[in-house]
Amino acid sequence: MERMRISSGSVAVLVLLLFSQTSFAQILPENPARGGEVFRNKGCVKCHAIAGEGGKTGPDLAKVDLGDTRLDLAARLWNHTSSMLKEMERGTIERPTLTGQEFAEISAYLYFLRFFDETGRASQGATVFGDKGCGTCHARSGTRNVGAPGLDSFPKNTSPVFLAKAIWNHSLEMMARMVEIGMKWPIFRDSEMIDLVEYVRKNAEGAEDLAFVRPGNPREGQKIFAAKGCAKCHSINGEGSKGGVDLGKTARMYYASLTQIASALWNKGPTILVGMAQTQFGSTNFSSQEMADLLSYLYFLHFIDGPGNAEKGRQLFVGIGCARCHGVDEKSGKLTYIDLTRYRNAAPTEIVAGMWNHTVQIQRAVGEQGLPWPQIQRGQMADLLEYMRSPLKRD
Numbered sequence: 001m002e003r004m005r006i007s008s009g010s011v012a013v014l015v016l017l018l019f020s021q022t023s024f025a026q027i028l029p030e031n032p033a034r035g036g037e038v039f040r041n042k043g044c045v046k047c048h049a050i051a052g053e054g055g056k057t058g059p060d061l062a063k064v065d066l067g068d069t070r071l072d073l074a075a076r077l078w079n080h081t082s083s084m085l086k087e088m089e090r091g092t093i094e095r096p097t098l099t100g101q102e103f104a105e106i107s108a109y110l111y112f113l114r115f116f117d118e119t120g121r122a123s124q125g126a127t128v129f130g131d132k133g134c135g136t137c138h139a140r141s142g143t144r145n146v147g148a149p150g151l152d153s154f155p156k157n158t159s160p161v162f163l164a165k166a167i168w169n170h171s172l173e174m175m176a177r178m179v180e181i182g183m184k185w186p187i188f189r190d191s192e193m194i195d196l197v198e199y200v201r202k203n204a205e206g207a208e209d210l211a212f213v214r215p216g217n218p219r220e221g222q223k224i225f226a227a228k229g230c231a232k233c234h235s236i237n238g239e240g241s242k243g244g245v246d247l248g249k250t251a252r253m254y255y256a257s258l259t260q261i262a263s264a265l266w267n268k269g270p271t272i273l274v275g276m277a278q279t280q281f282g283s284t285n286f287s288s289q290e291m292a293d294l295l296s297y298l299y300f301l302h303f304i305d306g307p308g309n310a311e312k313g314r315q316l317f318v319g320i321g322c323a324r325c326h327g328v329d330e331k332s333g334k335l336t337y338i339d340l341t342r343y344r345n346a347a348p349t350e351i352v353a354g355m356w357n358h359t360v361q362i363q364r365a366v367g368e369q370g371l372p373w374p375q376i377q378r379g380q381m382a383d384l385l386e387y388m389r390s391p392l393k394r395d
Contacts, residue, residue, distance in 0.1 A: 027070065027304055028218040032296070035109025042096040044106070047087060050113065057087055062113045067255035068378070069305040070107050071385065074352045075376040081359050082366075082373040097357045100350035107349075111303050115296065117160055117194050117257045124191075125199025132186035134196075137177060140203050146177065151203035158201045160194070161216075164262035165291040171269055172283050185270055188263040197259060216258075221297025228284045228294075233275050236301065244275065251301035261295050305348075305382045312380075313387025320374035325365050343388045351385050 029035075039045060045054040051062040066073060088095050098106070129135055137148035144150075155162065167174070178185060188196075225231055231240045237248030247254075254261050265272070276283055286294065317323055343351055355362075366373060376384065 028222060028297070028300055029105070029108040029112075030217050030219050031215065032108045032112035032115070032218065032300070033215050035105035035107070035112075038102050038105050039109055042098070042102070042106070043093060044096075046091070046093055047084075057091065058084070061110055066110050066113065067252065067302060068111075069382075070104075070111070070303050071305045071348060071352070071381040072378050073107050073111065074103070075378070075381040078352075078355065078381075079373070079375050081356070082363060085359060085363055095360065098353040100347050100353045103353045103356070104349045108300075108303070111300070114255060115258055115299055117197075117259045118191075120191065120194040120196070120198030122195070122198045122202040125195035125197070125202075128188075128192045128196045129199055132188070132192075132196075133183050134186075136181065136183065137174075148177075151200050152205040154200055154204035155206040155208055156201070156204050157208045158197065158204050159288075160197050160259040160262060161292045161295070162288050163197050163200060164259075164265075164295070165286050165288050167262075167266065168291070169285045171273060175270060175273060187267050191260075193263040193266070194257070194259045216292035216294075216296025216299075218293070218297045218300040221293035221295070224286075224290050224294045225297055228286070228290075229276060230294075237304075237306070247298070248301060248304075251298075251304075254298040255302050256299075258292075258295055258299075261298055308382035308384070308386025310383070310387045310390045313383035313385070316376075316380055316384050317387055320376065321366075321371055322374065324369065324371070325362075344390070346389055348382075348385045348389070351388055352381075 036050075039050075047055040047057040049055060049060040049062075052060065054060075066076075068076060085095065087093075137144060137146050139150040141150045141152040154166075175185070177183075225236075233241055233244035235241055235244075235246045235248070238246065253264065256264070273283060363373075
């Protein structure tokens with residue numbers, strides 16, 4: 001792939017961007033699938049299936065919308081902890097304990113489940129191929145007089161990532177050809193691109209190894225986002241250029257399957273290409289792995305929580321009953337005193353894991369006092385943990 005020449009000013013921008021998002025990068029998983037092993041080893045699979053594989057006591061988590069931020073996902077799990085403990089007791093299942101790292105891996109894995117595409121329908125893909133005008137330039141086999149490759153030249157195991165990369169790398173040529181023949185830029189909706197991928201795969205006869213790619217690495221995707229010039233137009237939660245849409249504020253739209261994310265990028269192709277042409281980066285190509293990493297990075301943007309509010313967390317700590325048992329000093333708390341200074345600057349996942357590891361004691365205390373299981377609403381877990389992590393802000 002052709003190397004890009006980057007000015008010293010651009011390097012400074014990239015370094016600043018990466019530096020300002022250091023903590024952000026630390027939250028991004030390197031391998032989102034790694035938590036699947038923890039999920040199995042901790043016995044979660046005894047109650048919960050993943051795409052039909054596993055227990056039937058709880059819901060199949062591959063069929064549940066888990067597109068919350070990491071701490072909102074933690075809150076949802078917390079809200080159902082009481083019922084989970086009862087089911088574990090009924091089924092004589094030992095309650096597992098978790099470290100902060102294990103919770104981080106499990107939560108990333110559960111969030112990652114929607115990233116995997118369902119199998120497309122080749123028959124529908126054939127219709128999409130025709131309706132979108134792909135057949136104007138691409139034949140099922142051989143090449144047309146415009147020189148565009150036939151579908152038979154694609155790898156037999158063509159993946160959504162490979163197709164997204166191939167389309168993007170040739171998007172300027174495709175746009176020029178469409179302008180020449182008066183063709184509108186096609187828009188893909190719902191599962192249309194998934195079906196198109198299956199149709200391409202059905203007609204592909206090329207070497208299989210060309211399309212192989214490991215799962216995307218969101219941390220590497222963040223670096224690619226900067227290195228390929230995406231950050232010259234788009235900011236992430238206020239960090240970066242203000243010229244384009246702040247992708248952090250529209251991150252929920254990227255909680256979709258890999259191919260649907262690729263569709264969203266394709267649909268904005270003309271705008272993106274024109275914007276890139278106005279920077280010193282110009283248009284840029286991707287390898288399959290780079291495309292996989294970039295798409296996984298976009299997918300995980302919504303997973304990252306915003307900063308919590310310690311004062312709101314203090315109010316919540318009292319409001320949902322935590323203060324009935326856990327004091328913030330040696331004179332308060334009916335049952336036990338917890339020195340919150342132990343959590344000063346602790347990773348949020350460490351505190352969440354600690355909460356889970358003490359759920360049996362919490363359930364007993366709640367029952368003895370006749371209280372309902374404390375519920376934490378969307379956005380509140382970040383506030384609660386910020387209060388616990390910032391003991392100097394308690395007063």
